[in-house]
Amino acid sequence: MNFYKIWLRNISVFFLICSSFVSFAVVAQVDTFQFDKAENQERFRNLSNELRCPMCQNTSLSGSSGGVAEDLRREIYLMIKEGQTDREIKDFMFERYGDFIFYKPRLTVGTIFLWVGPAFFLLIGGCVGFSVFRSAQSLTLKNKTLTDSDQNKIESLLTREEQNLKIKGKTS
Amino acid sequence: MLGYEMLKRLLPISAFFSFIAALAVGLFLENKDLPSVLVGKQVPSFSLKTIDGSLVTNNDLPGEIFLLNVWGSYCLPCLIEHPTFMSLTERGEIPVVGINYRDELNLADDWLKENGDPFLFSIADPSGRFGIDLGVYGAPETYLVDAEGIIRYRHVSVLNDSVWREVFLPLVKSLRTPKIALVGM
Incomplete structure (x- = not known):
C-alpha cells in the first residue's frame, strides 16, 4: 500500500x-x-x-x-x-x-491565384466528376429502356432461336 | 492525323502535366531573390548617430549613386565581402555607406580597425530599428541608391567581386548614362 x-x-x-x-x-x-x-x-x-x-x-x-x-x-x-x-x-x-x-x-493581382486557385481546381474537378457521373448514368439508363424497334429485334431474334432449337430437336 | 477525339483526350493530360511542371519550377525557386518592397522608393528618413558618434540624416548621404551596406562585426559573410568594398573605395569607383546592424559600438570599432574602413560613415543601428524601415532580413545586405536617394536594387548576402561586376556594374552604368546625356544636351 x-x-x-x-x-x-x-x-x-x-x-x-x-x-x-x-x-x-x-x-x-x-x-x-x-x-x-x-x-x-x-x-x-x-x-x-x-x-x-x-x-x-x-x-x-x-x-x-x-x-x-x-x-x-x-x-x-x-x-x-x-x-x-x-x-x-x-x-x-x-x-x-x-x-x-x-x-x-x-488579395492582390499577384496573389489572386493563391486565393482563387483551390476553388478553381475544385470547380474543374467537380465538372469532370459530374460529366463522368452523367455519362455513366445515361449508359445504364440506355440499357434499361430499349426503344420499340430494339425490343422487336430482340423478340424476333429470340423466336428465331426458339424455332431453330425446335427444328434441331425434331431432326435429332 | 490529330482528330478531334484525340485532341479531347490529350488536352486534359497535357494540362495536367503542364501544371505539374509549373509546380516543379515553383518548388525550386530561390526565395532569397525576392525583390525588396523598398526598390523604387526613397531611403527611409533617419536621424541617427554614426559609430563615431556624429549625427547624420538623409542630407548626409552622397549626392551621387552609392552603396548602402548592412554589416556587423559578428557577421562572417561580411568579412568575406569586405575586401570588395575596400577595393571599390580605394579605386574610387563608388561611395559606400555602412549600416552597423544590431552590433555593439566597441566591437564594430575594433572590427573596422582590424579589417579597414571602406565606409564614408557607418550608421549605428544597435536595435535594428532602422533595419526594419529598410526591410532588412539580416547582414549582409547591400542596397544600390541613386543620386536622388531612391533605392534601385537590393542584394541579399555576400557581394563579392563577381557580383559587383555582373550585377551591380551594369546597373550603375545604366543609372549613370542618362545623366551624362542630359548634361550633353
Missing part, C-alpha cells in the same frame, strides 16, 4: 515536470513581453503567429529566435502599447517586407 502511494506520487511529479516543460517550450518566444490587458496579450500572440520571420522564412515571428524576428516582435509590442490597431501594424509590416511577411497573403 505504502509502495503504491510513493509510486503514484513519483509518477504525478514526473508528469507535472513534463507538462511544465511543454508549456514553457510553447510560449518561450512569445511571452517575453507582458501586457496589462489580456486582450492585448492575445493580439500580440495572434500577430506574431500570423507574421512570418523574413530571415528564416518557414517559421512565424513567434517561433523564431532570429535577429529580425526579435526586433519585429518588439516593434509589435511597442505598437500595441501605443494603441495601434492590428490593421495598422500589418500595414506597417507590409510597407517594409511586402506580401512575404504574411502567412495569409493579401
Whole structure:
C-alpha cells in the first residue's frame, strides 16, 4: 500500500515536470513581453503567429529566435502599447517586407491565384466528376429502356432461336 | 492525323502535366531573390548617430549613386565581402555607406580597425530599428541608391567581386548614362 502511494506520487511529479516543460517550450518566444490587458496579450500572440520571420522564412515571428524576428516582435509590442490597431501594424509590416511577411497573403493581382486557385481546381474537378457521373448514368439508363424497334429485334431474334432449337430437336 | 477525339483526350493530360511542371519550377525557386518592397522608393528618413558618434540624416548621404551596406562585426559573410568594398573605395569607383546592424559600438570599432574602413560613415543601428524601415532580413545586405536617394536594387548576402561586376556594374552604368546625356544636351 505504502509502495503504491510513493509510486503514484513519483509518477504525478514526473508528469507535472513534463507538462511544465511543454508549456514553457510553447510560449518561450512569445511571452517575453507582458501586457496589462489580456486582450492585448492575445493580439500580440495572434500577430506574431500570423507574421512570418523574413530571415528564416518557414517559421512565424513567434517561433523564431532570429535577429529580425526579435526586433519585429518588439516593434509589435511597442505598437500595441501605443494603441495601434492590428490593421495598422500589418500595414506597417507590409510597407517594409511586402506580401512575404504574411502567412495569409493579401488579395492582390499577384496573389489572386493563391486565393482563387483551390476553388478553381475544385470547380474543374467537380465538372469532370459530374460529366463522368452523367455519362455513366445515361449508359445504364440506355440499357434499361430499349426503344420499340430494339425490343422487336430482340423478340424476333429470340423466336428465331426458339424455332431453330425446335427444328434441331425434331431432326435429332 | 490529330482528330478531334484525340485532341479531347490529350488536352486534359497535357494540362495536367503542364501544371505539374509549373509546380516543379515553383518548388525550386530561390526565395532569397525576392525583390525588396523598398526598390523604387526613397531611403527611409533617419536621424541617427554614426559609430563615431556624429549625427547624420538623409542630407548626409552622397549626392551621387552609392552603396548602402548592412554589416556587423559578428557577421562572417561580411568579412568575406569586405575586401570588395575596400577595393571599390580605394579605386574610387563608388561611395559606400555602412549600416552597423544590431552590433555593439566597441566591437564594430575594433572590427573596422582590424579589417579597414571602406565606409564614408557607418550608421549605428544597435536595435535594428532602422533595419526594419529598410526591410532588412539580416547582414549582409547591400542596397544600390541613386543620386536622388531612391533605392534601385537590393542584394541579399555576400557581394563579392563577381557580383559587383555582373550585377551591380551594369546597373550603375545604366543609372549613370542618362545623366551624362542630359548634361550633353
